Amino acid sequence: MKKGLSKTSLNQLITYGIVIAAYIILQALRSAGMMTSHLAGLLVPMTYYAIAAVALNFCVGILGELSLGHAGFMCVGAFSSAIFSNVFKETLPGGLRFFLAFVIGIAVAALFGFLIGIPVLRLKGDYLAIVTLAFGEIIKNVLNAVYLGKDSKGFHVSMTNSMALGMEEDGKVIINGAMGINGTPRDANFTIAVIVLLIVLFIVQNMINSRDGRAIMAIRDNRIAAESVGINITRYKMLAFTISAAMAGAAGVLFSHNISTLQSTSQYFGYNVSILILVYVVLGGIGSIRGSVIAACILYLLPEMLRSLNKYRMLIYAIVLIAMMIINWAPAAREMRERFFAKFRKEAV
Amino acid sequence: MLSFLQYLISGLSLGSIYAIIALGYTMVYGIAKMLNFAHGDFIMIGSYVIFTVVTTLSGGSIPGLLVAIVCCTLIGVTTERIAYRPLRGAASPLAVLITAIGVSYFLENLALLVFGSDTKSFTPVVSWSGLVLADGKLRIQGVTIITIIVSIVILIALQTFVNKTREGQAMLAVAQDKGAATLMGINVNRTISITFAIGSALAAVAGALLCSAYPSLTPYTGAMPGIKAFVAAVLGGIGSIPGAMIGGLCLGIVEILSKTYISSQLSDAIVFGILIIVLLVRPTGILGKNIQEKV
Numbered sequence: 001m002k003k004g005l006s007k008t009s010l011n012q013l014i015t016y017g018i019v020i021a022a023y024i025i026l027q028a029l030r031s032a033g034m035m036t037s038h039l040a041g042l043l044v045p046m047t048y049y050a051i052a053a054v055a056l057n058f059c060v061g062i063l064g065e066l067s068l069g070h071a072g073f074m075c076v077g078a079f080s081s082a083i084f085s086n087v088f089k090e091t092l093p094g095g096l097r098f099f100l101a102f103v104i105g106i107a108v109a110a111l112f113g114f115l116i117g118i119p120v121l122r123l124k125g126d127y128l129a130i131v132t133l134a135f136g137e138i139i140k141n142v143l144n145a146v147y148l149g150k151d152s153k154g155f156h157v158s159m160t161n162s163m164a165l166g167m168e169e170d171g172k173v174i175i176n177g178a179m180g181i182n183g184t185p186r187d188a189n190f191t192i193a194v195i196v197l198l199i200v201l202f203i204v205q206n207m208i209n210s211r212d213g214r215a216i217m218a219i220r221d222n223r224i225a226a227e228s229v230g231i232n233i234t235r236y237k238m239l240a241f242t243i244s245a246a247m248a249g250a251a252g253v254l255f256s257h258n259i260s261t262l263q264s265t266s267q268y269f270g271y272n273v274s275i276l277i278l279v280y281v282v283l284g285g286i287g288s289i290r291g292s293v294i295a296a297c298i299l300y301l302l303p304e305m306l307r308s309l310n311k312y313r314m315l316i317y318a319i320v321l322i323a324m325m326i327i328n329w330a331p332a333a334r335e336m337r338e339r340f341f342a343k344f345r346k347e348a349v
Numbered sequence: 350m351l352s353f354l355q356y357l358i359s360g361l362s363l364g365s366i367y368a369i370i371a372l373g374y375t376m377v378y379g380i381a382k383m384l385n386f387a388h389g390d391f392i393m394i395g396s397y398v399i400f401t402v403v404t405t406l407s408g409g410s411i412p413g414l415l416v417a418i419v420c421c422t423l424i425g426v427t428t429e430r431i432a433y434r435p436l437r438g439a440a441s442p443l444a445v446l447i448t449a450i451g452v453s454y455f456l457e458n459l460a461l462l463v464f465g466s467d468t469k470s471f472t473p474v475v476s477w478s479g480l481v482l483a484d485g486k487l488r489i490q491g492v493t494i495i496t497i498i499v500s501i502v503i504l505i506a507l508q509t510f511v512n513k514t515r516e517g518q519a520m521l522a523v524a525q526d527k528g529a530a531t532l533m534g535i536n537v538n539r540t541i542s543i544t545f546a547i548g549s550a551l552a553a554v555a556g557a558l559l560c561s562a563y564p565s566l567t568p569y570t571g572a573m574p575g576i577k578a579f580v581a582a583v584l585g586g587i588g589s590i591p592g593a594m595i596g597g598l599c600l601g602i603v604e605i606l607s608k609t610y611i612s613s614q615l616s617d618a619i620v621f622g623i624l625i626i627v628l629l630v631r632p633t634g635i636l637g638k639n640i641q642e643k644v
Contacts, residue, residue, distance in 0.1 A: 066443050119629050125442045126384035130579060136623035145614040159612065182545055271576075275450055282447055315462060318455035322432050322448055329444035330435035337467070 012205045015290045016198060022297070030323045039304055044258045046300045047193035048251040053280040053292040055247035058204055060278070061287030062221030063240040066129040069116070070248045072136030073109045075269035077249025078256035079143055079175070081105030082184045086174050086256065087150060087183055098187040102196070102240045102253050109249020110242050112139070117241040121234070133271045143264035148175040165235045180263030181256070188257040196254060197293070200247050204289055205317065207243065266325050282321050351486045356609050357602065362493040362562060364601020365500035369555040370578030371585065372507060373548030378624035379546045379588030380524045382435060386449035388552060389575015390456035395553030396471065396560045396570060399463055403472050410474040410557075417553040425549025426542050428452055433537065453572070460568035473561035492561045499558065503551065503595050511590065516543060526587065535589055570574045573617075577604075580624040586637025 026043060027033050052074060059067045088097055094249040114133050123131055147158040151171030158164040162173050175181055207213045215236045218226040227233050256262045266272060277296075284295030299317070303310045325334050370392065377385045395417040400412035432452050436445040453472060477491030511517035519540045522530040531537055552571075559574060560566055577600060585596025600620060608616040 014628035060443065064441075064443070066446060117595060119625065123628060123632070126378075126630075127583070129446060130384070130576070130583070131625055133576065134580070134624050138618040138621050141615055142616040147614060159615075197423060275454065278447065278450065279454070281450075286443075289506060306617055315455065318451050318458055321451035322455065325444055325448040325451065326432070326435050329439040331438050331440075332435060 006243065007297070008112075008209050012099050012201075012209075012336035015201055015205065015293070018290065019198060019293065023190075025118055027190070038217075039301075042301065042304060044188055044254060045192050046297050047190065047197050048254040048258075049277065050293045050296040051193075051197050051254070052248055052277045053284065053296040054197075054200055054204055054289055055244050055251065056274075056277050057281045057284070057286065057289060057292040058207075059244040060281055061289075062208060062216055062220065062235065063244070064217075065121070065124065065241075066278075067132040067241075067244070068129050068271050068278070069132030069134075069136030069139075069275060070244070071269045071271060071273035072132075072139040072199065073245040073248035074255060074273070075136075075139050075264060076112045077105035077109040077252025078262060079181065079252075079264070080108035080249075081253040082256040082262050083148065083174055085184050085187070086181060089183075093164035094185065094187060097185070097194070098257065101187070101257065102250065105256075106246045106249045109252065110246035112244020113242040113249075114238065121237045121241060123321065127296060136271055136274060140264050140266070140269045141336040142225060144178050144181050145173070146297040147173065149173045152184065161237075163198065178263065178265075180261055182261050184256055184260070184262060185317045186257060186260070188254045190325070193254050196250055200250060201289065201293070203243070204247070208289070210237065212236065256277050279317050279321055282324060284319070356605050358489055358493060358601035360605035361598060362490075362496045362601070363605055364581075365496045366555055366559050366562065366597075367574065367578045367581045367601050368500050368594045368597025369503055369558070370574060371582040371597045372503065372590060373551040373555075374575075374579050375582040375585070375587055375589065375593040376507075376520075376544050377548045377602050378582065380520050381429075381437075382543050383432070383445045384449060384579070385433075385545075385548070386446065386575075387428065387452040387456055389468050389563050389571035389578070390460075391421050391425060391552035392550050392556040392559060392575060393460060393566075393568060393571030394424060395556035397460060397469075398553075399474065399557055399560070400469055402593060405471075406573070408452055410472070410476075414474060414553070417557065420494045421553035421556075422546045423455075425545040425552070428610065429542060429545040434541075452517060457568045457572070464568065466568065469566040471560040471566045473563040473564060475499070475556045475561050486488060490562075492558065496558045496562065499554065500594070500597075503554070504590065505526055507547075507590050510547075516540070517618035565621040577620055580620060582626060582634075584611050584627050584634055586634030589634070589636040592634055592636035 015218075026035075030040050034109065052070060056067065056070050059065060059070070081104055085097060085101045092100070096179040116132070120131050122133070145159055147162050147165055149156045149162065149165040149167045149171050151168040153168060156165040156167055156171070164177055165173070171299045204330070207219075215226070215231045216239070218231055219233055219236055223233060243334070255268070280299055281292050283299065284291030284293070303313050308325055365407070370388065374385065377383065377388070388605055398417040398420045401411040402408040402416050403410055432448050433445055436448055473492060475492040475495045477495070479491040480489045481493060482489065495533060511520060518532070519535045520543070521537055522533065523537050523540045526539055530540075556571065560570070578597065581596035581600040582593050583596070584599060585592030585594065600623070603623060604607070604616050604620050607619045611619065
């Protein structure tokens with residue numbers, strides 16, 4: 001029993017080790033001037049895609065439900081934290097402000113995850129995927145049309161234009177409709193991003209190996225059997241979905257504090273982004289947290305390394321994704337693999 | 350009042366296009382029990398084929414449409430054979446859905462590679478300029494009328510096919526119970542292939558009509574209409590052919606009216622809001638049947 005425990009904790013330590021080693025190598029390369037400024041600028045995005053991939057993998061691989069709305073949770077986290085940072089830009093010191101921005105971004109994303117989870121988790125499979133996609137698109141579209149301003153009297157919200165806010169002289173527009181949020185302090189850097197990634201990994205890995213995590217995976221493997229041994233299905237599904245949304249929100253906070261103009265466009269928060277993150281998750285291995293981190297980092301940086309392949313990159317990802325799904329999940333492929341390994345085992349004996 | 354009528358008619362036209370796409374969705378979902386996420390991209394491929402035949406080969410619209418129907422049918426059947434059939438009966442229900450997303454991703458990026466990311470201006474398939482009623486105050490475009498007529502013809506043809514022919518009866522049997530259908534001597538694989546062929550052919554027709562009404566073509570043209578058509582299929586009751594028609598029409602009208610009277614930016618949000626409400630209040634849709642889950 002004890003041996004098994006140490007094995008899982010060793011497994012966890014390997015993941016942290018890989019992240020820290022990669023961080024040290026990349027930082028060393030950067031300080032040695034061996035990295036173009038373009039590449040250095042990709043380090044923070046790479047990390048938040050890794051966080052988003054871990055968040056989605058927790059939903060797909062551990063909870064067993066496909067969400068296509070994680071870009072929406074990123075969007076909520078990004079906007080709520082950017083609003084906070086803009087309001088307190090002058091009044092709070094940088095470090096404390098960014099920490100509180102994280103707290104707010106994560107809390108708001110978790111709240112949205114919880115509220116959306118109530119209706120969504122009553123569905124399953126295809127319907128759940130499409131409805132999460134629908135929620136993600138709704139979030140994106142609404143944030144694209146909303147105007148928010150603040151003056152001495154407090155906040156003003158409008159859906160028409162910035163003039164309709166009706167603010168005092170000292171008023172400042174924070175969300176300018178489709179123009180988004182301008183001038184968020186660029187608090188995010190690679191070190192903070194990696195620390196957030198490590199915290200997320202710590203939470204997820206411990207969660208998976210806890211009583212709660214085993215309950216969630218039991219629901220994934222057989223809902224009816226899990227229910228009959230007394231696992232509260234709704235509670236654990238909500239728990240997992242909310243945590244997953246909160247982590248996507250953390251990725252969103254990093255996003256909004258690493259970009260000068262935050263806009264709620266399809267390029268950043270459309271369902272295509274959710275699908276891109278899903279590609280990272282599937283290629284890294286569904287259910288493998290470490291795989292998600294590695295896949296997200298490599299697949300994000302790869303086009304920069306191999307510029308000649310850039311044109312074909314997405315096409316190759318798609319083919320690999322389809323091939324992996326068939327090899328891993330097709331009944332015929334599984335049978336073949338089992339037969340192969342059985343033969344192998346016999347020879348070994 | 351006349352302007353409202355005008356919007357209602359363009360809503361009907363858009364709704365008819367959604368209906369044609371939704372018919373393909375609903376048949377595939379009803380019979381193969383899978384969400385073909387790539388269905389919207391079949392539309393896009395069909396439109397590019399027509400565009401190539403008309404513009405590059407200067408071959409005319411009708412031959413273009415025929416070539417597109419053949420191409421889409423082939424793509425649909427091939428996709429099913431290569432990507433979806435091996436996963437039938439997979440342990441995880443997500444496997445085939447993720448594969449379908451992969452196929453969608455593949456087709457979009459293939460089109461991006463072959464045709465480029467620039468917007469192509471599509472030559473409308475329908476050249477008839479349409480009707481002018483009420484002393485020029487009410488203008489109905491030719492493509493609008495053709496779209497509505499085509500969708501009704503397709504609906505009647507499909508209903509007849511499913512209810513009156515042997516192949517159609519086989520589809521109903523497979524939809525109800527694959528195992529029992531096999532025992533009755535029905536070739537399930539063949540039946541599902543035929544379903545994909547019909548669905549994909551309809552996608553080509555929908556592509557021609559969609560791009561005639563909204564003549565700008567990019568690799569992502571089909572994605573959003575595809576998802577909205579799925580919403581329409583769910584709204585009407587997935588698996589039901591008349592349901593897809595009703596759902597499509599409702600959705601098209603709601604979309605155009607909300608674009609006009611509420612906000613053009615929020616119309617997508619409203620359409621998706623309908624999906625959420627339908628799934629919460631009546632998950633089986635307007636005409637769907639209720640199926641109890643068995644242990």
